[in-house]
Amino acid sequence: MKYRQDREFAEQMDALDPLASYRNKFYIPQTTSGQESIYFCGQSLGLQPVTVQDYIEQVLHGWRTLGFQGHFRGNSPWIFYSDSLKPKMARIVGARESEVVIMNTLTVNLHLMMVSFYQPTPHKYKILIESPVFPSDRYAVTSQIQFHGYDPAIALLEIQPREGETCIRTEDIESLLDKEGASIALVLLGAVNYLTGQFFEIQKIVDRAHFHDCIVGLDLAHAAGNVPLALHDWNVDFAVWCNYKYINAGPGAIAGCFVHEKYAESFDLPRLTGWWGGDVKTRFLMGSDFQPTPAASGWQMSNPDILSLAALAASLDIFETVGMERLRAKSQQLNSYLEFLLDRASDERISHITPRDPEQRGCQLSLSIKDSDTTVLEKLNECGVFCDWREPNVIRVAPMPLFNRYTEVFDFVEILKDILSSSTGLTQLA
Numbered sequence: 061m062k063y064r065q066d067r068e069f070a071e072q073m074d075a076l077d078p079l080a081s082y083r084n085k086f087y088i089p090q091t092t093s094g095q096e097s098i099y100f101c102g103q104s105l106g107l108q109p110v111t112v113q114d115y116i117e118q119v120l121h122g123w124r125t126l127g128f129q130g131h132f133r134g135n136s137p138w139i140f141y142s143d144s145l146k147p148k149m150a151r152i153v154g155a156r157e158s159e160v161v162i163m164n165t166l167t168v169n170l171h172l173m174m175v176s177f178y179q180p181t182p183h184k185y186k187i188l189i190e191s192p193v194f195p196s197d198r199y200a201v202t203s204q205i206q207f208h209g210y211d212p213a214i215a216l217l218e219i220q221p222r223e224g225e226t227c228i229r230t231e232d233i234e235s236l237l238d239k240e241g242a243s244i245a246l247v248l249l250g251a252v253n254y255l256t257g258q259f260f261e262i263q264k265i266v267d268r269a270h271f272h273d274c275i276v277g278l279d280l281a282h283a284a285g286n287v288p289l290a291l292h293d294w295n296v297d298f299a300v301w302c303n304y305k306y307i308n309a310g311p312g313a314i315a316g317c318f319v320h321e322k323y324a325e326s327f328d329l330p331r332l333t334g335w336w337g338g339d340v341k342t343r344f345l346m347g348s349d350f351q352p353t354p355a356a357s358g359w360q361m362s363n364p365d366i367l368s369l370a371a372l373a374a375s376l377d378i379f380e381t382v383g384m385e386r387l388r389a390k391s392q393q394l395n396s397y398l399e400f401l402l403d404r405a406s407d408e409r410i411s412h413i414t415p416r417d418p419e420q421r422g423c424q425l426s427l428s429i430k431d432s433d434t435t436v437l438e439k440l441n442e443c444g445v446f447c448d449w450r451e452p453n454v455i456r457v458a459p460m461p462l463f464n465r466y467t468e469v470f471d472f473v474e475i476l477k478d479i480l481s482s483s484t485g486l487t488q489l490a
């Protein structure tokens with residue numbers, strides 16, 4: 061695609077955009093002056109689908125009119141509600157239906173997965189993570205290491221970008237695995253890094269990690285609903301994700317979890333159990349012995365929050381009609397167009413730390429603005445642009461193919477250039 065620098069080009073792209081009408085399926089937050097904002101923050105909290113209210117109202121209606129019988133009656137009996145969403149969820153992450161389960165929240169699921177898949181021994185006890193890593197993941201793995209009586213100072217390995225680079229090279233991960241693999245029990249990566257937006261080459265990493273008998277877990281917080289995933293075919297061991305970022309299921313939404321089919325009958329794995337992970341055939345007999353449901357569902361503990369599932373159901377129905385392929389196609393266009401305009405902004409203070417290869421990133425470009433502080437972000441907010449700031453000086457900008465427009469990308473770059481060149485520009489801001 062050949063991009064152009066004039067606004068008419070963006071207008072033409074919007075007019076030709078096959079996904080343009082999907083914007084109407086979301087509420088777009090407004091600025092203080094009542095205008096639609098430029099919302100580039102979907103990687104932090106996705107927007108509310110217009111249909112969410114109806115889906116939730118249905119559940120409320122069932123509860124109002126049927127009471128406990130809503131578990132078994134009505135249009136969407138609650139007892140099957142979670143299972144009914146699995147095929148749609150599975151298509152987003154490239155899994156078989158039985159490999160996914162919707163439960164809890166991300167960090168909780170990460171712990172539950174590590175209970176089963178992080179089994180350190182005196183020779184094989186290390187966990188490899190990427191750096192910079194999202195703090196919750198670091199806290200979770202550190203506490204698991206300590207829980208098993210090991211020292212995080214030795215057992216926690218972090219792979220970093222090379223000096224002067226911002227992203228991690230696949231070859232560096234591979235050679236670290238070759239060097240340390242014998243002592244590594246678990247490789248845990250954010251499939252898309254939360255700060256840089258780097259989409260790791262998962263297949264290569266899984267192959268090398270498995271060659272050294274390491275388990276591979278993925279945190280898909282910034283990947284699910286953003287980039288094409290093939291968890292089953294890649295042979296990933298487990299994965300966890302939240303549904304409130306790219307998947308638009310609302311603040312604190314119920315989360316997702318993947319366990320590869322090869323563990324479907326691994327009932328000898330240690331796991332923390334609760335009645336909802338029990339086989340449906342015997343779950344309600346209230347017996348004293350736990351009989352796990354095969355596959356991912358066997359990791360459930362409690363009956364799920366149906367109100368949260370209802371919001372997720374509304375969002376998944378939108379994903380179903382678009383499909384990840386069309387989403388990815390528009391996402392790459394939007395994202396490369398943003399990069400094209402930034403490259404030509406002729407302001408050398410602006411650069412981005414995301415891979416330049418479109419295959420190694422999702423929606424997000426992480427801008428690094430030299431010598432700047434959060435004042436730039438505040439100015440952007442004042443101009444009706446919502447994106448977010450991560451220390452030390454990264455502005456995450458994520459145009460979403462479901463609800464953002466090419467003209468918004470154009471306007472964003474113009475606004476940013478204006479802010480940086482205005483009299484209250486950077487030297488005064490810094």
Ligand SMILES: *Cc1c(COP(=O)(O)O)cnc(C)c1O
Nearest residue numbers: 165166167194196250254281302
């Ligand atoms: C957003 C995010 C989380 C959030 O964890 P919760 O348990 O949902 O609060 C965890 N890890 C990563 C990488 C994230 O981006």
